[in-house]
Amino acid sequence: MTINLRDRRRRQTARDIQQAALRVALQAGYCAATTDAIAAEAGISPRTFFNYYPNKTAAVLGQPPVLDTQAGAWIATSEAPLVDDLVRLLGQMLKDDSPDRQTLRMIERLIETTPDMQILFRKSLDAISFALAGLLQARLGAHRALEADLIAAMSTHALANGVRSWAADEAMDLDGVLDMTRDQLRSVCVLLG
Amino acid sequence: MTINLRDRRRRQTARDIQQAALRVALQAGYCAATTDAIAAEAGISPRTFFNYYPNKTAAVLGQPPVLDTQAGAWIATSEAPLVDDLVRLLGQMLKDDSPDRQTLRMIERLIETTPDMQILFRKSLDAISFALAGLLQARLGAHRALEADLIAAMSTHALANGVRSWAADEAMDLDGVLDMTRDQLRSVCVLLG
DNA sequence: GCACATTATTGCGGACTGTGCAATATTTGC
DNA sequence: GCAAATATTGCACAGTCCGCAATAATGTGC
Numbered sequence A, B: 001m002t003i004n005l006r007d008r009r010r011r012q013t014a015r016d017i018q019q020a021a022l023r024v025a026l027q028a029g030y031c032a033a034t035t036d037a038i039a040a041e042a043g044i045s046p047r048t049f050f051n052y053y054p055n056k057t058a059a060v061l062g063q064p065p066v067l068d069t070q071a072g073a074w075i076a077t078s079e080a081p082l083v084d085d086l087v088r089l090l091g092q093m094l095k096d097d098s099p100d101r102q103t104l105r106m107i108e109r110l111i112e113t114t115p116d117m118q119i120l121f122r123k124s125l126d127a128i129s130f131a132l133a134g135l136l137q138a139r140l141g142a143h144r145a146l147e148a149d150l151i152a153a154m155s156t157h158a159l160a161n162g163v164r165s166w167a168a169d170e171a172m173d174l175d176g177v178l179d180m181t182r183d184q185l186r187s188v189c190v191l192l193g
Numbered sequence C: 001g002c003a004c005a006t007t008a009t010t011g012c013g014g015a016c017t018g019t020g021c022a023a024t025a026t027t028t029g030c
Numbered sequence D: 001g002c003a004a005a006t007a008t009t010g011c012a013c014a015g016t017c018c019g020c021a022a023t024a025a026t027g028t029g030c
Helices: A002-028 A035-042 A046-052 A056-061 A082-097 A101-113 A116-123 A126-140 A142-168 A174-192 B002-028 B035-042 B046-052 B056-061 B082-097 B101-113 B116-123 B126-140 B142-168 B174-191
Strands: none
Touching (some): A002 A046, A035 A056, A056 A116, A082 A126, A101 A116, A101 A142, A116 B116, A142 B142, A142 B174, A174 B082, B002 B046, B002 B101, B035 B046, B035 B056, B082 B126, B082 B142, B101 B116, B116 B142, B126 B142
16 A cells, blocks of 8 residues: 555645645736745645646646557557547546546636636647557558647647536536537538538 | 838847757757857847847747738638638748748757757747637637637648648748648548548 | 655755846937 | 937846755555
8 A cells, every 4th residue: 555655645745736836826826926935835845846846837737637548559440430539539538537627727717817828738738649649640650640640639629628618617527528529520620621 | 221220130130049049959959058058159148138039949949920810811701612711821921931941940950859849839839820710710600719729720730740841851842831731631631531 | 663765855055047127339310 | 420219238136947965754574
């Protein structure tokens, strides 16, 4: 149990720091929220803050979901329609992550007051996009590398749109996010002819 | 001539600083390239550096092309296929910008050594994506806001792919970039079914 | 329980970024 | 050439982030 217990504590502390960061940032504004103030709010030393997060942005956004490329390798050989496979894969990831609505709402509010945060939010999803692009390239072939990249970027983008709606709408569940993601991708295809 | 002359000097200095920044970053690595070193290389004081660029990233990437929403408003009412209109609009912007192959190549090389730069490169194109999303929403309607966002993101992404190929391939011209952009968008539609 | 190994926390010092301000230099309009 | 506008610079300062070493906390084996 030793490792798990420590890890659990670590994750809890990381979450506490994120909550503190969001509270301070929402109250004082993102730029005015110094790492010192966040550390104070979280009840840790300024130095410890950087043991948990490399920078202020990471602390505010927390750890984004991770796309497990091992567990998603099936997509390379699947013969189901691509959109369905994409949504299935992203759904797998989303449920592993089980995001916290309250936290996401605070992030939402912060983005409203600090539009620059939106770019940082997207950036935090780039790791997913990159991993997904790799999987898609395995499916589509190296000659479709650029397209794989585009589809990956658009899919994570669509998922992010869905998650933001989910955070705002109490009545929505995670499957609703996936439905929304699928709808967006299909609509784009139709619109682009 | 007064304003134009000063402006020309300003733009030239900005370009000089960018070149200096790229030289230093390529030689020492992006992280190790301090703003002081860049200023020294450009022959200006460290303080003057920040009169031209808000930060090191901006200096390295230079000013990205700007999508003129006035000149692109026609897309809202056009009845041509969307892909064609998108490519036409982006082509208009690209030709206004007349990018410098040599500079882009240095950026390319920098991205190769510092993969994080790729994210920053994309981020520098977000302003285009945002402007384009606005135009597309005018065409598609507010109920398609999410899709407009997705199409805008994917289009600028595809254009960036094209420009990077153009920088690498001496035989390619700007129309080739646009052809590539169109091909990518079409392929994505086909692949997504 | 007890000593031990591992890990977490903290303080300190330092390099770097970015900004405001005021002094100085340069350019421009007349 | 003179006065106004603009650009450059030095200086001081707040803030970010990291390396290092000392200290505290926690889990392991006995």
